[in-house]
Amino acid sequence: MVSYSKFSSSLTCDACKILVKGLDDLIQSNLTEAEIVDIATVVCIAAKIESERVCRYGVREFKDEVFGVLVGHYASPDQICGSILGDSCAVPYDPNSDWNITLLNTTKPPVVVPKPPKSGSPVVKIVQLSDIHYDRMYLEGSNAECGEPICCRSNDGQPAPGVPGAGKWGDHRGCDAPLRLIENLLQHLAKNQEFHIIYLTGDFPAHDVWNQTRNDQISVLKDITNLLLKYLPTVKVYPALGNHEGVPVNAFPPPYVTGKNSGEWLYQTMVTEWISSAKWLPSDAQDDIMRGGYYSTLAMPGLRVVSLNMNMCGKGNWWLYINETDPAGQLQWLINVLQKAEDNKEKVHILGHIPPGGTCLKAWSWNYYRIVNRYENTITGQFFGHKHKDTFEIFYDEKTMSRPLSVDYIAGSVTPNGQVNPSYRVYEVDGNYTGTSWLQMILDHQTYILYITEANLTDKPVWKLEYSAKMAYGMSSLLPSEWNNVVNKLENDNALFQKYYQYYFKSYVTSACDTKCKAKMICSLKKGRSHDKTLCDEEEYGLQYMVC
Structure with a gap:
């Protein structure tokens, strides 16, 4: 469910501020982007924020966004951590707290409480x-307790002895939807099309947020579109x-x-x-x-x-x-x-x-x-x-x-x-x-x-x-x-x-x-x-x- 489920639950308010402040200091230094990425990766691994694989891919994944925002000092560590962890951590980022949209100069009609339709009236469903x-790497029998934000994947290896592997139709243990689950749902809807x-x-892609490309997201969006067209063309x-x-x-x-x-x-x-x-x-x-x-x-x-x-x-x-x-x-x-x-x-x-x-x-x-x-x-x-x-x-x-x-x-x-x-x-x-x-x-x-x-x-x-x-x-x-x-x-x-x-x-x-x-x-x-x-x-x- 949560993209940073492990990260968010383990990250304390103080740790968040230290982490963001450290990134900000690095960005304002004379280090190159590549050097900063290397340092951030080492810190992520050493602090055990995530697995080594997630740290290495994840830092590269998010670097453009982090550099784009922090390089201009657009938000302080307090503001960023308040947005991530809530008011109890710090005042959330709110650069224009009083901004308002402009409603049109039209009079609101009297409120009308609707009456239910007559029994037997047509209904739209x-x-x-x-x-x-949709996780395209989901593999039945694979390790469902891999210690990463998402498991049950072809590169997660085998489960520990005595521990059940990923289920055929999906798994509750931090795993996303296999293709057969999605197709079964659409087949069910097609048979009962009322x-x-x-x-x-x-939210079409899986939660492997540390290792996604634009081509990956485009491909998944196309896959979901084509599945709907295949099973529910009309x-x-x-x-x-x-x-x-x-x-x-x-x-x-x-x-x-x-x-x-x-x-x-x-x-x-x-x-x-x-x-x-x-x-x-x-x-x-x-x-x-x-x-x-x-x-x-x-x-x-x-x-x-x-x-x-x-x-x-x-x-x-x-x-x-x-x-x-x-x-x-x-x-x-x-x-x-x-x-x-x-x-x-x-x-x-x-x-x-x-x-x-x-x-x-x-x-x-x-x-x-x-x-x-x-x-x-x-x-x-x-x-x-x-x-x-x-x-x-x-x-x-x-x-x-x-x-x-x-x-x-x-x-x-x-x-x-x-x-x-x-x-x-x-x-x-x-x-x-x-x-x-x-x-x-x-x-x-x-x-x-x-x-x-x-x-x-x-x-x-x-x-x-x-x-x-x-x-x-x-x-x-x-x-x-x-x-x-x-x-x-x-x-x-x-x-x-x-x-x-x-x-x-x-x-x-x-x-x-x-x-x-x-x-x-x-x-x-x-x-x-x-x-x-x-x-x-x-x-x-x-x-x-x-x-x-």
Whole structure:
């Protein structure tokens, strides 16, 4: 699940500051880039931050980004470590903490609480696939406990005596998705094709972040695109970029970064694969994609899909340390798209990878929150991934922070990495018919999982319904007010919380959740914007914002 899982968990606040300060001092010295790389590699190995192999490849992988940011003193060690490890370590990097987007001078229409459609009305079903993390080097029987950020690979050797090797269909022990798991999922969807659209919310490559090239990322993106075309050729797919599509991971330079570090190579791949080849997107999406990896398109009459590049808010994107203010003009662009949608009486689904609460830089997150507040009648669904877990975040009325007005749905991952079972999500939305409301919120959603342990034991992978949201939580609808009621109930109803906790890990629960754990998990559900202590304070419970 976590790109720097071992690194992040073992790195203390003081060690982080010393490490970043040391790099900064080296960069400002008269040493050559090659000499600095050698020194950093020796330190990484000696300090046992990672294995020798990961250190040697990883330092080279990240050097261009580190040099590009630190050489200009764009951020201090305190600011960088605060962004990586959270407020409890230091004040996070926030170069323009007061920057604001400009809302258009239009009056917000009266809030309309939608009414459920009549029984028997047509329903549109949407499948969300997220965090596939396809590992092309996955090898059944290989070492699943290799001590590196990702294992179960052809160059990880054999497992220790008496230790089971990597499972045929995947493995919970820090391993990503083998090809056969992905193909089995797509075959299953093809046989049970009762859906109309796929939302593909990012992270296609594996977690071998120390040894990836642009050609590797392009190849994986093509592989996933071709697999979807092979098994689901008639289904419309709307993708979003994840943080792992970049090289190195999390690196998405805004347009002001040009030359060898520019992100054009990835955006051109999106255009080639998703517009020219797959024809999932219209040609008029090209300019927006090339500007910043985002786009808008009409999915059905009255329903517009907006795909955001959430890496422009990501705390792990060091290029933002140069200037965080509305990278690639994405939020101002979003306002214009939503205003046109409101004028045309369209409803909008927003897709992205990184959820806006928790793991986004504060100013970006708070500005996005303002936009959702203004266009609450127009935005009828928000769909994210990144966490590998199954959860959600509630947005409230900014003035009172008491009226829930929107929910972003965070679907689980296809990969079992992160100690979860693989999953996909199906949403039911009021259908495309005369008089449809494109219901303000989702009618219901169902999560399907593959029990990896069972699949490996029987060699018979079966995707099973884990739960339906309405039934599991006793909801009359999936309106924001109902989700808010669920959150309130979780605090006092321990049986309900344990049910949520089970679904959070997609029925692969390996540890209990004590009082502190429960408090911080419930707190996170109220956070549609990061670093917001209005309703509760995650730092009080020791929650850190980790880079995934």
